[in-house]
Every structure is written in structure tokens, then in C-alpha cells.
Amino acid sequence: MEFKKSQKLYNRGLENLVGAVNSPVRAFASVGGNPLFIKKAKGSKIVDVDGNRYVDLVLSYGPMILGHRHKKVQRAINKALKNGYSFGASTENEIKLAKIVCNAFPGMDKVRFVNSGTEAVLSGIRLARAFTGKDKIIKFSGCYHGHQDALLVAAGSGLATLSLPGSKGVPEGAVKNTLIATYNDLDSVKKHFEAHDDIAGVIIEPIGGNMGVVIPQNNFLKELKDFLESKGALLIADEVMTGFRSQFGGAQGLLEVEADITCLGKVIGGGFPVGAYGARNEIMEMVAPLGGMYQAGTLSGNPIAMAGGISTLTELKRQNPYELFDTIGEQIENILVEAAKKYGVDLTVNRFGSMLNPFFTSKQVTNFEEAQTSDTEKFGVFFWEMIKNGVFLPPSQFEAWFLSSAITEEDIEIIKKAVNSAMKAVSEN
Ligand SMILES: *Cc1c(COP(=O)(O)O)cnc(C)c1O
Numbered sequence: 001m002e003f004k005k006s007q008k009l010y011n012r013g014l015e016n017l018v019g020a021v022n023s024p025v026r027a028f029a030s031v032g033g034n035p036l037f038i039k040k041a042k043g044s045k046i047v048d049v050d051g052n053r054y055v056d057l058v059l060s061y062g063p064m065i066l067g068h069r070h071k072k073v074q075r076a077i078n079k080a081l082k083n084g085y086s087f088g089a090s091t092e093n094e095i096k097l098a099k100i101v102c103n104a105f106p107g108m109d110k111v112r113f114v115n116s117g118t119e120a121v122l123s124g125i126r127l128a129r130a131f132t133g134k135d136k137i138i139k140f141s142g143c144y145h146g147h148q149d150a151l152l153v154a155a156g157s158g159l160a161t162l163s164l165p166g167s168k169g170v171p172e173g174a175v176k177n178t179l180i181a182t183y184n185d186l187d188s189v190k191k192h193f194e195a196h197d198d199i200a201g202v203i204i205e206p207i208g209g210n211m212g213v214v215i216p217q218n219n220f221l222k223e224l225k226d227f228l229e230s231k232g233a234l235l236i237a238d239e240v241m242t243g244f245r246s247q248f249g250g251a252q253g254l255l256e257v258e259a260d261i262t263c264l265g266k267v268i269g270g271g272f273p274v275g276a277y278g279a280r281n282e283i284m285e286m287v288a289p290l291g292g293m294y295q296a297g298t299l300s301g302n303p304i305a306m307a308g309g310i311s312t313l314t315e316l317k318r319q320n321p322y323e324l325f326d327t328i329g330e331q332i333e334n335i336l337v338e339a340a341k342k343y344g345v346d347l348t349v350n351r352f353g354s355m356l357n358p359f360f361t362s363k364q365v366t367n368f369e370e371a372q373t374s375d376t377e378k379f380g381v382f383f384w385e386m387i388k389n390g391v392f393l394p395p396s397q398f399e400a401w402f403l404s405s406a407i408t409e410e411d412i413e414i415i416k417k418a419v420n421s422a423m424k425a426v427s428e429n
Helices: 004-016 071-081 092-104 117-132 157-161 186-195 220-231 303-319 322-342 376-388 409-428
Strands: 038-042 045-048 053-056 110-114 136-140 178-181 199-204 234-238 261-264 275-279 348-352 355-359
Touching (some): 092 110, 136 186, 322 355, 322 409, 376 409
Parallel strands (some): 136 178, 234 261
Antiparallel strands (some): 038 045, 348 355
């Protein structure tokens, strides 16, 4: 397998782009080597500029849940393009997507569209503060909520890969109202409430996805929500990754917890830049123009992006691939576990439906600290062997792998061969 053209583009990219990437998670910092440049993708496959074909388990970090270039999505985009790209005024498609999203979340009466997950969360946090009149927010170590200043501490994958505790350029003042708790540990939340009386709420990924996949244990989320209710604080669910991926709606539904504020992104744009935050009327009425919390966006509700979202969610609902995701997810999980056993590699696989990933550790992984016991050097060896065998993975131990409904039996065979060969390489390293 050759990467000559990728290498060439990488060298060219270095001149005017930072590290030749527009998001640090795309750099191959923790696996060694240089990033691949992509030419095109279709269905479950992605093709790099050297013509190498891969089964795509990155899927743009989640959004491409139907696979790439689904016919119905492409048709909807083409149709929308004919009417113009942006108007700075309302369109019917915004109402349609809002209806689909609100219907899928029982606790959501109204939604506001923005352009990214980061924007969704920073607005959701502002809203929690506006509604409660309190300033402090609790976040969990290892959860990522976009790159806003206030939450860029102990923030999981991207930072962990680069071994950064937080980000430079974030003033102390910006994080002085951010409190850190431990995932799956309610006592670590309670302690903050004992020490502070101005906590607006807790933000959480209902399924952790940015420290690798980490699943809430026992009744963690439910107990968290009950506790917050008793304190008059809000539960903010960051479902940017899990929204419409774990079921048609949120992971909160599956876990029988209703968040006060929900933040969305990724799948709801079907590959276009869409984020959203929503809540019950009482809370959303704080947002301008109805209320005093300001939040705006020149390109928010962009008509092409809305068409991408509507067509993706409509097709997703029709396909209802969630049982299929579970079956295939389990197959891949078993492939990983069996290969690890065969080659004597310490491995823990965490999975929730179509989100999964292996940790190269013998430990159970239920929080960020445990995730970090994973041997990232082994992951680097594993990663490149998967690439060479035709499987495109996120270039970090701490990112989830995703499935699309376009995945085929043949793809699973490719994955199986690749995993066996990669696990062998890990054992020999
Ligand atoms: C991806 C992600 C974000 C940030 O979304 P962007 O669109 O990259 O800004 C926020 N929260 C979670 C849970 C995410 O997975």
C-alpha cells in the first residue's frame, strides 16, 4: 500500500495550514506517520488520494450514519441548491427539521439551530446559566463538549492524544466556574454541591464517546438526574455524538432519563454543519428574541444544511437500522475479543450500539482514568495494520469507532481479517 500522494499533499498542506489539518484529531500525532488525504467516499467505503480503499469506521466522526452520498440525501441537497445557498431569513425547512428533532425528544418543545456541536454546547451552557441565574457548571473528566473556553479542561480525546491537560490561551477566569467530576461517580458530583451553592447544572455525554466509549454504570444517569432535581440544578445532555445514533432520538431515552437541555450535532446535519440545542418551553423562552439570552448566527439554519439534516433523519427513520447496528456492533466486538484472546493481547472492548472501541488494557474502563491505562503504543501498531488491511479508523486510542447502515457482510469480513492481522502485529511488537 502506497501513500505517496497523501504524503505530497501533507507536505504542501504544511505551508499554509496548521499541521496540514483543520482539526487536530485528524493529525496522526499519537499513531505516528502522517495523515491520509481523502479523495472521495461512497456507501461504507472511503478512498484516499492514492486510490486505497477502506471500510470507513470514522464516518466523519459520526455524522455519516447512512454511509457516504446516500442517494436520497444527495437528491435533497441538489434540489435545495437550486433555490440558493443562504438568505439570512427563515425557510420552511427549518420548521421541518425542528419538528423532526422535537418529536424525537420527549422533553424538547423548542429547538435552536446553530452550525456546530461546539456552538450547540456553548449556547446550552449559557442557557442553563440564564435559566437558573447561577454560574457554575460541573463537567466530567474525559467528556468533550467542543472547544469553548469554559469546558476545555479535562476534555478527553483530542487533548489526551496530544498529552495536554487543557488548552493554552484559556484564561483562568474562563474556567473558574467549571467544576470537574468523575464519570460514573455520583459522590464526586455531590461533593461539589456541598462546597458550592451556585451550580447551574451538570453537563454530560450520556454515553461517553470522547475518552473512547464509556458506558454509564448501574443507574448512574438516573441517580444523577434525581439528585440534580433535588438541588434545583439542570441536567444538560451533550448528545452531539449520541443523538440519533443510539436510537431515533437520544441516548437519554434509552437510559430513561430526560435531560433539561439537550445539545445536538453530527448526525442531525448528515455531514453538513448543523448543531442544535433544545429544551422545554419554559427554558427555551429565555432565548432571544423571546427572552434575554442572546445567541445568533449568520448561517444558522442554512437551507442546504437543513436539507441534509431532513433527508438524513427521514431516511434514518425509514431504515430504522438500530437493531442492525446492535447485531453488527456485537459481531465486531466479538471479532476483537476473540482475536485478542488468540494472540494473548490484553484488551477491553466497550460498546453501545453502533459506537465501540477497544482499549489495550486488562482493566475495565468506566472513566477517563481507567481509559488512560490503555497502551497507546499498541494502539498505534494496531491502527497502521488496520489501515494496511483496508479499514479506516480514527487515529487515536480515545475516539469511538462508528457504524453506518451502508455496512455490508463483505465489510465485516474485511474487518475480521484486518483485526486478526493487526492483533497479531500487536502481540509481536
Ligand atoms: C463532536 C462533539 C462536540 C463538538 O462538536 P463540533 O461539531 O466538533 O464542534 C461536542 N460534544 C460532543 C459529545 C461531541 O462528540
